[in-house]
Amino acid sequence: MASEFKILRRVEFSETDMAGIVHYSNFFKYMETAEHAFFRSIGFSIITHHTDPPVGWPRVHASCDYRQPLHFEDEVEIHMLVMEIKPKALTYLFKFRKLNSPHPIEVARGQLTVVCVTRNANGKMTSVPIPKVIAERIEVAPAELLT
Numbered sequence: 001m002a003s004e005f006k007i008l009r010r011v012e013f014s015e016t017d018m019a020g021i022v023h024y025s026n027f028f029k030y031m032e033t034a035e036h037a038f039f040r041s042i043g044f045s046i047i048t049h050h051t052d053p054p055v056g057w058p059r060v061h062a063s064c065d066y067r068q069p070l071h072f073e074d075e076v077e078i079h080m081l082v083m084e085i086k087p088k089a090l091t092y093l094f095k096f097r098k099l100n101s102p103h104p105i106e107v108a109r110g111q112l113t114v115v116c117v118t119r120n121a122n123g124k125m126t127s128v129p130i131p132k133v134i135a136e137r138i139e140v141a142p143a144e145l146l147t
Contacts, residue, residue, distance in 0.1 A: 057117070
């Protein structure tokens with residue numbers, strides 16, 4: 001079972017603002033990229049047609065606290081941890097670490113809560129329990145990693 005996932009990326013020039021710092025909104029894109037890669041790592045997509053019913057994962061909460069800036073060409077590790085599992089929702093913790101400094105530095109920390117939903121015949125989303133085939137591949141990360 002998976003409880004965490006790490007992805008590395010280098011800051012692109014287009015992700016920076018006029019001050020040369022990564023624009024705050026890009027951290028939310030980084031979180032989403034890590035979440036999608038996590039789902040692929042357990043054999044699924046964020047939009048899952050292989051379950052009955054097919055499910056998706058809209059966001060119901062997103063937050064990020066910033067500690068240090070990232071700049072163009074900084075190498076950043078996005079460490080996603082499963083923080084909580086509920087019958088119909090998942091909450092993730094994201095730790096962002098700048099790696100191209102003398103010592104890795106945590107530059108930000110974010111949270112994302114997603115709800116498992118399906119669409120009815122009219123297209124309306126309704127929350128549903130996380131399909132067993134997905135739930136059995138995910139577990140909460142150890143407490144010492146969540147601090």
